[in-house]
Amino acid sequence: MPSSVVAPAKDPAEKRTGGAVPVHSHAPARSLPRGLGSWASIAWFLVPALVLFLVFVLAPIAVAVHTSFFKWGGIGSMDDFVGFENYTRLFADQVFLGDMGRGLYLIVLSITVQLPFALFTAVLLNQKLRGRAVYRMLFFAPYILSEVVTAVLFTMIFLPGDGMADHLAGALGLEGLQGKWLADPSTVMPTLFVVMTWKYFGFHMMLLLAGLQSIPREILDAASIDGAGAWQRFRYVMLPLLGPTIRISVFLSVIGAIQLFDLVWVMTAGGPNHSSETMAISMFQFGFKRYQVGYASAISVVLFMISLVFSLFYQRYVLRRDLSGAVTTGGGR
Amino acid sequence: MNARRTARGLSLHAVVWLIAAFVVVPLIYAVISGFKSTGELTTNPFGLPEQWKTGNYTGILGDGMFWRQIANSAGIAIGTTFCTLAASAMAAFVLARYAFRGRELFYTLFTIGLMFPFAVAVLPLFLLLRNFDLLDNPLGVILPQAAFGLPMTIIILRGFFRTIPAEVEEAAVMDGCGKFRFFWKILLPMARPALGTVSVLAIVASWNNFFLPLLVFNDPKWQTIPVGVQQFQGQYSTDYALVLAYIVLAMVPALAFYVVAERQLIGGLTAGATKG
Numbered sequence: 321m322p323s324s325v326v327a328p329a330k331d332p333a334e335k336r337t338g339g340a341v342p343v344h345s346h347a348p349a350r351s352l353p354r355g356l357g358s359w360a361s362i363a364w365f366l367v368p369a370l371v372l373f374l375v376f377v378l379a380p381i382a383v384a385v386h387t388s389f390f391k392w393g394g395i396g397s398m399d400d401f402v403g404f405e406n407y408t409r410l411f412a413d414q415v416f417l418g419d420m421g422r423g424l425y426l427i428v429l430s431i432t433v434q435l436p437f438a439l440f441t442a443v444l445l446n447q448k449l450r451g452r453a454v455y456r457m458l459f460f461a462p463y464i465l466s467e468v469v470t471a472v473l474f475t476m477i478f479l480p481g482d483g484m485a486d487h488l489a490g491a492l493g494l495e496g497l498q499g500k501w502l503a504d505p506s507t508v509m510p511t512l513f514v515v516m517t518w519k520y521f522g523f524h525m526m527l528l529l530a531g532l533q534s535i536p537r538e539i540l541d542a543a544s545i546d547g548a549g550a551w552q553r554f555r556y557v558m559l560p561l562l563g564p565t566i567r568i569s570v571f572l573s574v575i576g577a578i579q580l581f582d583l584v585w586v587m588t589a590g591g592p593n594h595s596s597e598t599m600a601i602s603m604f605q606f607g608f609k610r611y612q613v614g615y616a617s618a619i620s621v622v623l624f625m626i627s628l629v630f631s632l633f634y635q636r637y638v639l640r641r642d643l644s645g646a647v648t649t650g651g652g653r
Numbered sequence: 654m655n656a657r658r659t660a661r662g663l664s665l666h667a668v669v670w671l672i673a674a675f676v677v678v679p680l681i682y683a684v685i686s687g688f689k690s691t692g693e694l695t696t697n698p699f700g701l702p703e704q705w706k707t708g709n710y711t712g713i714l715g716d717g718m719f720w721r722q723i724a725n726s727a728g729i730a731i732g733t734t735f736c737t738l739a740a741s742a743m744a745a746f747v748l749a750r751y752a753f754r755g756r757e758l759f760y761t762l763f764t765i766g767l768m769f770p771f772a773v774a775v776l777p778l779f780l781l782l783r784n785f786d787l788l789d790n791p792l793g794v795i796l797p798q799a800a801f802g803l804p805m806t807i808i809i810l811r812g813f814f815r816t817i818p819a820e821v822e823e824a825a826v827m828d829g830c831g832k833f834r835f836f837w838k839i840l841l842p843m844a845r846p847a848l849g850t851v852s853v854l855a856i857v858a859s860w861n862n863f864f865l866p867l868l869v870f871n872d873p874k875w876q877t878i879p880v881g882v883q884q885f886q887g888q889y890s891t892d893y894a895l896v897l898a899y900i901v902l903a904m905v906p907a908l909a910f911y912v913v914a915e916r917q918l919i920g921g922l923t924a925g926a927t928k929g
């Protein structure tokens with residue numbers, strides 16, 4: 321569930337519940353641990369999570385950094401120290417630079433096409449519309465399917481010659497597209513993006529719907545009374561109030577695009593001729609197919625640095641104003 | 654006025670229908686194609702099958718491999734959920750309800766985990782698992798998945814644990830209840846809705862994971878459904894109808910689970926993302 325990766329932030333629970341919270345970051349605690357016994361029992365509660373986290377989340381990062389300084393095939397002793405050579409090679413590699421460009425391409429399309437589409441659908445389903453609960457459930461359904469199942473489904477649909485897409489293009493007089501789709505470097509990225517939109521727009525729609533539903537009725541009514549039309553209500557009331565949700569949605573799209581693997585690996589394996597390769601695919605190719613594990617580790621580290629820098633930057637400058645008193649609250653309870 | 658309203662309602666419906674078609678047509682295409690032969694798929698791509706062939710579906714359902722993959726996926730999902738929940742609930746409990754030195758540091762450490770995409774860690778994770786001798790072992794998938802599930806689960810559970818009034822705990826302590834008994838006998842049962850939400854998220858994440866099982870399991874007997882789907886496609890790449898039937902059957906458990914757990918799932922995802 322890559323898309324549920326979100327920015328860490330202070331939990332707003334304390335604001336929502338007011339005085340009901342017993343312990344609070346700076347407030348004096350009621351049950352301050354006294355003596356060693358208490359400390360030990362707290363440690364006992366923390367240890368399982370801490371161990372899991374250190375061993376399987378933090379240690380791999382350290383291993384990747386270490387390995388990235390060696391030329392290593394993956395087996396035997398790691399003794400060929402090469403310094404930053406893997407990194408210099410990486411940033412001279414046209415395919416890897418292309419990977420970053422393609423990541424950016426998907427991010428830009430997600431924000432300029434998929435997000436507005438999701439927003440449009442959310443606004444549509446926020447109205448009184450017969451069967452809207454069914455539509456909502458339907459539009460979200462692709463999100464539940466694994467990327468692999470989605471990828472195989474669309475591989476079949478975009479199959480050159482026999483796929484549904486080719487038949488459809490023929491019927492619509494778009495013969496130029498026939499046989500291309502995932503098979504041609506000029507069309508593979510847009511096609512991939514269509515599949516991503518199919519799978520993910522419903523998730524963003526749900527986020528935005530939760531945001532829309534948390535906008536108090538009275539504000540919209542007041543705007544109507546002041547003579548605001550439907551468009552003005554949307555542009556000057558809903559859109560600003562949806563700001564925090566939209567910013568989260570953008571964050572998730574970016575993180576998703578940075579680590580995209582399953583969908584692309586199954587549909588094209590990065591082809592034809594690297595034209596749909598992503599950073600994660602490059603890493604996999606070098607690490608597990610070509611046995612250049614040191615080099616692949618350097619890719620992992622760069623991938624990590626990109627997500628880290630982006631997350632920190634985004635939280636510091638974009639999400640900061642949302643962290644206190646975001647308009648959206650959880651739909652769960 | 655009335656006519657205009659009707660016209661507006663109609664066009665609204667037309668737009669929604671169009672979007673619905675975009676979502677549903679690929680799925681229906683797959684279901685119907687599964688009832689055709691691959692030959693018919695070429696000659697009659699859109700129509701209903703001339704004769705409904707059930708052989709593709711029954712053939713897969715009669716194959717032990719398919720059920721094996723379903724069972725593997727289910728077992729790994731349950732194991733992952735159990736580990737994530739146990740470790741997270743304990744940590745979230747002390748992080749939510751006790752003041753101790755370094756508490757915020759620990760909490761921040763866990764939340765930092767949200768910034769690590771799984772794809773980043775997968776190669777060094779593979780090297781580690783190989784050292785631990787956890788390849789071709791379900792624990793090699795369960796433990797990392799549980800670890801990567803911790804941040805989100807701890808955030809959601811800590812938020813929930815904090816909403817339980819201190820008076821409840823004071824009353825329990827007054828009655829001679831220790832920390833662990835309070836956690837186990839009172840807090841966890843009270844937190845059932847939140848536990849439900851995080852379980853559903855963990856199950857779905859585990860069920861759909863592809864990258865890690867692909868690397869960890871070499872032996873086909875451990876393959877999970879996503880890996881199985883990919884292998885099947887590779888193996889029968891020219892028998893399109895059969896491949897489509899396979900993915901339709903692979904979708905069924907996920908969609909059934911969605912229908913049952915829709916509220917927790919959507920609630921959890923939107924809460925997790927916006928609350929973060």
